[in-house]
Amino acid sequence: MASTITIEVSRYRPEEESEPVFQSYEVPLRSDWVILDGLNYIKNELDGSLSFRWSCRMGVCGSCGMMINGEPVLTCAAFLESYAPGPIRIEPLQHFPVVRDLVTDMEDFMGKLTTVKPWVVREEEKPVEEGEYKQTPEQLADFKRYSMCINCMLCYSACPVYGLEPEFTGPAAIALAQRYNLDSRDEGNDDRMEILSHDEGIWSCTLVGECSEVCPKDVDPAGAIQRYKLAGATSWWKSILLPWQK
Amino acid sequence: MNRNAHHTLHHPKWYRVQKPIFWWVKRFADIRFIFRELTSLAVAYSVILLVVIYRALLTSEAAYTSLTTTLREPFWVTINVIALGAVLYHTFTWFNLAPRAIVMRLGKWRIPDLMIAGGNYAAWIVISGVIYLAYVSG
Amino acid sequence: MSAKKSNDPFFWTLFGAGGALSAMLIPAFLFLFGIATPLGWVEGPAYESVKMVLLHPLARIVAFFLVSLSLFHGAHRFRFTLYDGLQLKHLFQLIAVICYGGALAGSIVTGYILW
The missing domain is CATH 1.10.1060.10 (Alpha-helical ferredoxin)
Known part of the structure; x- marks a missing residue:
């Protein structure tokens, strides 16, 4: 049935680690899902401890920007499918201090x-x-x-x-x-x-x-x-x- | 301004990365950028060559002939081919980026960027053609 | 709040003028003198006629501006390349003096040779 795609998320939990590590998750590869949907799937179904910012999921609020495979991208505006077969590497926006996981300080x-x-x-x-x-x-x-x-x-x-x-x-x-x-x-x-x-x-x-x-x-x-x-x-x-x- | 970036205070636990010295070797677009900036060396070399030609010209016919002989050496031809490649890249990037800085209007109508760049290219072709004709007709 | 005024508008103007002038003139010049003639693709004009054209007062003025502005163009751009590409911002003043000083010296030498 539905295939999956691997998302490698940069995790940084200052109380546990001194520098970020990658953690892999398998999420459904649905044609109508953007990367942000994949992150929400992880948060809701797989690992509630993942931190990231988002709000409108329609390219207006400007809070879900992240590094996707090394490029800065709005995760609500990038389909999972365009990165198939993966894996997709997600990191916090570079040049900013990382507060936690994918959350940066602006x-x-x-x-x-x-x-x-x-x-x-x-x-x-x-x-x-x-x-x-x-x-x-x-x-x-x-x-x-x-x-x-x-x-x-x-x-x-x-x-x-x-x-x-x-x-x-x-x-x-x-x-x-x-x-x-x-x-x-x-x-x-x-x-x-x-x-x-x-x-x-x-x-x-x-x-x-x-x-x-x-x-x-x-x-x-x-x-x-x-x-x-x-x-x-x-x-x-x-x-x-x-x-x-x- | 001269304000220090102020996200440095009071958060020893935030994770920060220092950009590596050779940050630009990882992405093609960044290498292209550094190459564009390094065309400055080819531009400087080219005008120095022009001054050297002038100096030979003003010294004597023998000096000028000796210079043209030197320029026939494979080493100098290679250097000049590389320099020409870099200068052409400078020319193209310069013409393409010029409309980003310059907004030109005719009355209320804003001249489209493509036309400004196109005007640059047209002028360049005409000027190069004139130089070429003047040169070959001696 | 207010730091010292930047000198960059001055150097940026020279950078822009030199960039435009060199983009227009250098390719044809370099192709003819540096490649086409040495390789025998075109026959170079005789010494006397090169002299007649290039030593025309107007040609000398164009040549002087081309050389000087191009040197400042190169100096300005290379200065920032050293900052961006090699992170030498801490040598700020030294690099600026060497780059712009070089361009200035080159312009003086060019003026001396041309007249």
């Missing part, structure tokens, strides 16, 4: 995200009576792509620069900064440039391009960072050549 990103002011910055809010801030479809199109980010951290896991230099602000945070920079209602461009035009900001990126390859939402953080560099270089030259202009 505090670093959370801290960085707030520093880039990912919200509409206004020098002065206009009174409510004056109505909403209007935007044309073209203006929306300028930043819409960058607004699709679900903070799943696949891009940080794919980025070797972040792996080598944890100080790097990183792909998603810079793409989100760019999302607000390109928003016609926003006035925070200068603030964000001040924050990001540093060695640990946009200038750390060497355009490896892997962040955009793995992004499940097609955000293209690599492109966002290159555009940001161009804007950063332009404003730098302006400040040198036309210092009286502010």
Whole structure:
């Protein structure tokens, strides 16, 4: 009847082991099952001690990202069958500290995200009576792509620069900064440039391009960072050549 | 910024991995990336060759002839073939990535990335053709 | 909060200009002078005509920018290759001085030879 597939899961239980070990499980190979279904099968039927994060199982919440055979992937969006005959090797997202099994710590990103002011910055809010801030479809199109980010951290896991230099602000945070920079209602461009035009900001990126390859939402953080560099270089030259202009 | 990554505090039991020095030898895409970055050496070599040609040209006809003779040695031909391969890879990756940094518009219309890259290639072919014709027609 | 301003916008501009210029011009040059002529695929022009074309004031200016910007392009990229590929970030200043210093020295020598 139904065949099975082997899943090798990285287990890390800090009270038991000092470094992760792999544990194998056999799960049914059903054509309508994604890897996350396989993990839930393990959790429910085989081994309740396995820890991992998930929520929506439809590519919206961004919490089930893991390394599948060495590549960062959303486990709710990857079918077991596309990895047949297996085995499938599942590890926690790389470049992050492992808390337990497949659970990583993302505090670093959370801290960085707030520093880039990912919200509409206004020098002065206009009174409510004056109505909403209007935007044309073209203006929306300028930043819409960058607004699709679900903070799943696949891009940080794919980025070797972040792996080598944890100080790097990183792909998603810079793409989100760019999302607000390109928003016609926003006035925070200068603030964000001040924050990001540093060695640990946009200038750390060497355009490896892997962040955009793995992004499940097609955000293209690599492109966002290159555009940001161009804007950063332009404003730098302006400040040198036309210092009286502010 | 210059903030240290702050997930290091107070959790001695969290498991952390240091990236190995040669992290990039394991995946083809990473090797390709490092190769793209190393084309910088071929670019530098090529322009040094251009300066050497200039110097011979400005010294004397004998110096120039002796240089062209040296360039016929298999060693230098091999070096130049390798360098040309690397420089061509630089050219292709450069043209393909350029639209990622540059957004060009005509009025409201945003020029598609493919057209920007295509424009680069077209200019490259024309310029190379002109150099070639100028060279062979002596 | 605010660290020192980065010098990278300056070097990145040179990197970009050099990358574009070298991508456009070097393949044809290297193919003709380094491969096609030495292997006899095309007949190289005579000394006098090479001299006439390459020593034209305009050609010298193009050549100088090509050489100098390409050297800075190479220096900038190679500097980051050393960081990424060999994790030499701790030698940050030394590497920057050697790479950009080399490109600067190369540009000066080129200017000296050309004029």
